[in-house]
Amino acid sequence: MELIKVEQLIKRFDDLVAVDRVNFAIEEGEIFGFLGPNGAGKTTTLSILSTLLKPTSGKAWVNGYDVETQKSQVRQSIGVVFQDPTLDEELTARENMDIHGRLYGMKHRREKIDALLNLVELDNRKNQLVKQFSGGMKRRLEIARGLLHEPRILFLDEPTLGLDPQTRNHLWDYIRELNQKKGVTIILTTHYMDEAEKLSDRVAIIDHGRIIALDTPGALKEQLGGSMIRIESHESGKVSEKLSGLQWLSNLNAHNGYVDVTLQNAEKRIAEVIKALNDVPVESVSLQIPTLEDVFLSYTGRTIRDQEASARDRIRQRRKAARR
Amino acid sequence: MKALSAIYTIWYRNVLKYFRMKSRIIGSLGMPFFFLVIIGFGLNSTIAIPGMQVDYVEFIAPGIIAMSILFSSMFSGVQLVIDKQVGFLKETLVAPVSRLHLMIGQALGGATTALMQGILVLVISLFIGVNLPSISGILIALLFMFLIGLSFTSVGIAFASRMEDTHGFQLIVNFVLFPVFFLSGALFPLDRIPGWLSFLTYIDPLTYGVEGIRYGMLGVSQIAPVLSFAALGGFLIAMLLLGSLLFNKIKI
Ligand SMILES: Nc1ncnc2c1ncn2[C@@H]1O[C@H](COP(=O)(O)OP(=O)(O)OP(=O)(O)O)[C@@H](O)[C@H]1O
Ligand SMILES: [Mg+2]
Numbered sequence: 135m136e137l138i139k140v141e142q143l144i145k146r147f148d149d150l151v152a153v154d155r156v157n158f159a160i161e162e163g164e165i166f167g168f169l170g171p172n173g174a175g176k177t178t179t180l181s182i183l184s185t186l187l188k189p190t191s192g193k194a195w196v197n198g199y200d201v202e203t204q205k206s207q208v209r210q211s212i213g214v215v216f217q218d219p220t221l222d223e224e225l226t227a228r229e230n231m232d233i234h235g236r237l238y239g240m241k242h243r244r245e246k247i248d249a250l251l252n253l254v255e256l257d258n259r260k261n262q263l264v265k266q267f268s269g270g271m272k273r274r275l276e277i278a279r280g281l282l283h284e285p286r287i288l289f290l291d292e293p294t295l296g297l298d299p300q301t302r303n304h305l306w307d308y309i310r311e312l313n314q315k316k317g318v319t320i321i322l323t324t325h326y327m328d329e330a331e332k333l334s335d336r337v338a339i340i341d342h343g344r345i346i347a348l349d350t351p352g353a354l355k356e357q358l359g360g361s362m363i364r365i366e367s368h369e370s371g372k373v374s375e376k377l378s379g380l381q382w383l384s385n386l387n388a389h390n391g392y393v394d395v396t397l398q399n400a401e402k403r404i405a406e407v408i409k410a411l412n413d414v415p416v417e418s419v420s421l422q423i424p425t426l427e428d429v430f431l432s433y434t435g436r437t438i439r440d441q442e443a444s445a446r447d448r449i450r451q452r453r454k455a456a457r458r
Numbered sequence: 459m460k461a462l463s464a465i466y467t468i469w470y471r472n473v474l475k476y477f478r479m480k481s482r483i484i485g486s487l488g489m490p491f492f493f494l495v496i497i498g499f500g501l502n503s504t505i506a507i508p509g510m511q512v513d514y515v516e517f518i519a520p521g522i523i524a525m526s527i528l529f530s531s532m533f534s535g536v537q538l539v540i541d542k543q544v545g546f547l548k549e550t551l552v553a554p555v556s557r558l559h560l561m562i563g564q565a566l567g568g569a570t571t572a573l574m575q576g577i578l579v580l581v582i583s584l585f586i587g588v589n590l591p592s593i594s595g596i597l598i599a600l601l602f603m604f605l606i607g608l609s610f611t612s613v614g615i616a617f618a619s620r621m622e623d624t625h626g627f628q629l630i631v632n633f634v635l636f637p638v639f640f641l642s643g644a645l646f647p648l649d650r651i652p653g654w655l656s657f658l659t660y661i662d663p664l665t666y667g668v669e670g671i672r673y674g675m676l677g678v679s680q681i682a683p684v685l686s687f688a689a690l691g692g693f694l695i696a697m698l699l700l701g702s703l704l705f706n707k708i709k710i
Contacts, residue, residue: 184552186710209554220545224475236467237553239460279549 135162137287137319138183143192145178145343152178154343156192160321162286165313167334168323169426171438175343176323177217180289183321184214197286210238213280217291217323219272223265227256227275230264231282238283250278254308270301277308281318288312290322294329306333325438327426339430346433355424358432359384361400362424363407365393366417376411464555465563472534472567476574482533483575490526490579494519494586497645507647510678519583520599520671521644524664527576527606528635532627534568535614539624548710561615561705565698568611569604576603580675591675598683599674602690606667609694612701619704644668648680663693 138160145153153175160166168176181187183196185205194201197211221230228247235243251257254274264272273293280288293309294302310333312318324330330337331351338348347354367373373393377386382403385396397403400421408419430438476483498515505514541547550560580599584590591599617630641655642664648656659665666686673679673686 181710186548186552206554206556209552212552214552216545216548218545218548220547220549222471222541222546223544224478225471229474233467233471234549234553236470237464237550237555239463239554 136160137162137197138321139195140179140183141193143179143182143194144190145175145182145187146190151343153182153189156340156343156345158338158345158348160319162319163313163317164335165309165320165322165333167330167337168321168340169325169327169330169337169430169438170323170340171325174325174340176340177291178343179340180214180291180321180323183208184212184289185209210283211286213283213285213288213318215273215276215280215288215290215293217295219276221264221272221276221279224263226261226263227251227267228260230275231260231279234279234282240283243282246282246284250281251275253311254278270297270304273297273301273305274308277305277312281312281316285318287319287321290320292323292325294324294326302329309333327430327438331426337426339426339433341430341434347429351426354426354429356398358424358428359396360398360424362394362396362422363400363404364420364422365395365407365411366391366419367393367415368417369414372414373411373416376414377407380407380410461556461559464553464559465566468550468560468563469567469570472537472564473570475537476571483578486526486530486575487578487582489529490522491582493522493525494579494583498522498586508650510647510676512676512678513587515583515586516588516676517647517672518645519580519588520675521639521642521668523576523579523583523599523603523671524606524642524644524668525639526579527572527603527667528610528639528664529631530572530575531568531607531610532614532630532635533571534564534611535616535618535630536624536627537568538564538615538618539621539627542618542708542710543623547708551708551710557706557708558702561702562698564615564705565608565611565701568614569607572607572611573600573604576607588675591677595674595677597674599671602667602670602674602686605670605687605690605694606664609663609667609690609697612694612697615701616697616704619701619708638662638664641665642668643680663690666690666693 136159140156140158143153143156144151156179168179170176178187182189183194183201185201185208188202196208199207199211201208231247231251232243235247248257251260254277256271256275256278264275267275290309294305297305309320313320322333334351336348336350337354338345365373368391370388370391370393374386374388377383377395383395383397387394404421427437494515498518502514507514507517510517641658641662643659648659666681666689669679669681670683670686670690673683
């Protein structure tokens with residue numbers, strides 16, 4: 135069943151087209167990732183889906199409800215963890231949860247609050263003021279809070295932004311667990327390739343407001359023709375000659391002392407490649423498995439990292455823009 | 459039912475935060491206390507209020523109570539701007555709750571905490587020599603105190619809806635609250651003042667609040683309580699509408 139459907143969605147801010155004719159559908163139970171550089175339009179898309187922004191044109195349905203005309207039903211169906219923090223730091227973890235539960239009209243909150251705080255391992259800190267929490271703890275609390283009213287769909291906007299690698303890994307585990315154990319459909323945005331790759335069932339790569347590719351991480355990488363083996367040798371001509379007989383190479387490219395061959399399942403075939411080289415002298419052999427970064431590069435001619443201006447600057451810029 | 463629970467939630471959060479900030483409670487009692495003691499007693503023997511059988515301290519006590527409510531009311535607006543800044547506002551805006559209900563909860567929460575501040579000042583004034591009013595007098599005073607709180611909390615919310623940081627509130631305090639307070643007849647009787655000043659006092663909504671509290675506490679006032687109630691009530695409705703309208707327009 136399709137839990138989210140978006141048709142020809144456009145959002146303009148004055149002259150700037152932040153979301154440009156976007157179409158996609160998300161199935162129940164999926165973890166769906168939006169991967170894109172700063173300013174790509176990820177947050178704007180989520181804001182429209184969570185009814186906080188009105189689309190300029192196009193249509194979107196969440197849990198079967200129209201985001202423009204059935205706001206209340208949409209809001210009841212979703213949990214949102216915003217990119218920027220939204221906790222009341224002067225209150226305790228429990229109180230933040232409790233106020234959320236009340237806002238969503240929940241009668242029996244207590245047990246659910248305890249269970250969720252337990253899930254994110256904050257049960258021993260529930261009576262502590264949130265301002266004393268670390269960044270990772272705050273993020274976990276926000277995720278727990280977003281789940282309190284048992285939404286079918288959870289939006290996570292840059293869930294691990296600014297967290298250290300260990301905390302990120304930890305959060306990824308939570309997200310997977312939620313998806314598997316509770317059956318929550320998850321839509322996350324990120325500009326970390328590894329995050330998109332490791333977590334998502336499907337990834338939409340978004341740039342300048344447009345979805346430029348959408349598929350499983352595996353399929354996206356396969357479009358590049360598989361992995362690459364790079365052979366460094368003085369006699370690259372001979373290397374090319376020896377390898378050109380191999381049927382399963384999808385591409386061979388020799389350039390100043392290197393021979394790059396692309397092929398599927400490179401990690402399994404590397405031994406055969408080396409065997410085929412026989413007695414040709416070789417300096418080094420390296421295996422390069424493509425990442426989503428390479429996919430992004432192949433579509434845009436740029437890397438995501440190039441554009442990674444500090445996310446904090448972005449936030450500040452947006453605040454300024456909103457003030458106008 | 460759902461609406462009530464949403465309004466209650468926002469109200470509850472405001473009150474919860476109020477009780478947590480002991481220093482704010484004590485701190486904002488400072489100015490009313492000094493006004494009562496220094497100005498009240500300082501001028502007590504010098505000033506006689508014509509046509510009223512009351513001391514000057516008794517005369518200004520309702521005005522000082524109104525002042526503490528007026529200034530506390532603004533805090534609800536400040537809280538709203540802080541909620542915008544720390545992002546908490548988004549958490550409430552994305553909940554399945556209408557903005558009108560959020561605004562009403564915020565206004566009632568702010569009015570309640572402002573009322574509590576006012577009650578503290580009322581109690582202080584009883585200790586320093588104001589006679590204990592009758593029960594019905596106290597109820598009338600409380601009604602007017604609440605109306606002042608709710609109106610000016612709505613004013614605070616209206617301002618806050620258009621602001622991105624709290625600096626602007628300093629301006630509002632200086633250019634709105636102080637004039638509203640000094641023009642209100644909190645410190646001087648309304649007859650015997652020059653015409654232009656008299657005009658300004660009569661368009662100041664706080665004048666009617668002060669007069670209402672005065673009637674409740676002292677049993678005498680210069681403006682008939684029914685008229686005060688009507689004027690303040692009208693102002694309240696206008697401010698609630700303005701506050702809701704601007705709150706509804708908040709962009710995130
Ligand atoms: N309220 C606004 N007013 C004007 N422009 C806006 C507003 N919100 C977003 N934008 C612009 O729209 C574009 C998309 O922004 P968006 O926040 O959706 O990007 P993003 O993909 O979430 O980026 P990031 O990774 O930095 O969070 C940016 O160019 C941004 O400056
Ligand atoms: Mg974003």
